[in-house]
Amino acid sequence: MIASDLHVSFGAVKALAGLSLTADEGQVTALLGPNGAGKTTFIRCCTALVRPAAGELTIFGSRPGDPALLPRIGLMPQATGAWSGVQAGELLRYLAGLYASPQPVDPLIDLLGIRAFERTPYRRLSGGQQQAVNLAGALVGRPSLVILDEPTAGLDPRARRLTWDVVRAARDAGVAVVLTTHDMAEAETLADLVHIVDGGRVQITGTVADLTDGGTLEDAYLHYTTGADR
Template sequence: MQVTGLRLDFGRGPVLDDLTLTAERGALTGVLGPNGAGKTTLLRCCNGLLRADRGDIRVLGERPGTAAAAARVGMMPQSTGAWSGIRPLELLRYLASLYAHPLDVDALAERLGLHRLSRTPYRRLSGGQQQAVNLAGALVGRPELVFLDEPTAGMDPHARRATWELLGELRTAGVSIVLTTHAMEEAAELSDRIHIVDRGRVAVSGTVAQLTADGSSLEQVFLANTHASIG
């Protein structure tokens, strides 16, 4: 994925301000930043849900939102209120039906612990359980590239560790992953490369080793290159 000179203004100043970054194929790219830095907006632009005022995006060589890109890309949002009344396995079977070669729904549900939730409507799941369903929904179509917006938010330590293991296996299998997170440990554990975003643009990029070469922790690097969120 290549993002070049991206700008988007909602009328109160730019949310994305000449943002440029690259996510390599077959790698896990971490995008960090304080609340309001533009991370979720970036992901929505990369999925064609928002259109930038200026700049260019290429997702697997395609423009975001095109049929060619949509068939190869998965997206895990922070929340999906539209799924409120549906049960997890019903949802996954429906999503699987939209793809020519989906993952096996039962195997995916077993991996993420969803069978025990099969009778519970999505709206009644805990935040961490909803995240597990969201993740399964993003993966069921066998995407070549998947965008994950704070995928382990609300998960307990067991679920978080299981998710980390699954993401590692996907990366090993050649799936490209772009992940936003506020968890420094998660970013350090999973990311091949990290972009720290502040006020709509990339403040600093590098591998964890490069960013912390002077002995600083990743959190210290984050704090030194970002402003506190407002509100």
């Protein structure tokens, strides 16, 4: 993925103001930044829900929205209301049916601990259970790029570690993983490359080692962000 000088405005609000970044296959790329920094707008650009007014975004050489590109992207949103009435297992089997060569659903259900609630409607699941189903839904199509928007928010420590293991496995299989998180420990553990975003642009990019030289990742985050909503 290559994003170059992206600009997006919603009325007077500049959501992206020259954002440029890269995310490579076989790496976890973390986007860190305060609420309103532009991370969610960037994700929407990647999934063609928002089209930049200026700049260029290519994913595997294609522009977002290209029908040939869509099966190669898996998205785990922070929340979804569209699946509220369907059972968890039924949902995953439906999603698998949309792809030519999906992952087998039952091993994925077992891996993510979904078996105990696979017959429960999505709307009745706990937040952590919904997160597990969302992660499975992002991975079931064997994507080349998976975008995880705060995948462990609200999870207990055991579920968080399991999610980390799944993310590592995807990375090791050659998938490009884009991860947004407010959890500095998560970014330090998983990220091969970190982009700190604020004001609709990347303020600094580096490995965890680059950004924590003589300090912590939280120190770098606080130094390069203002915390002002945009």
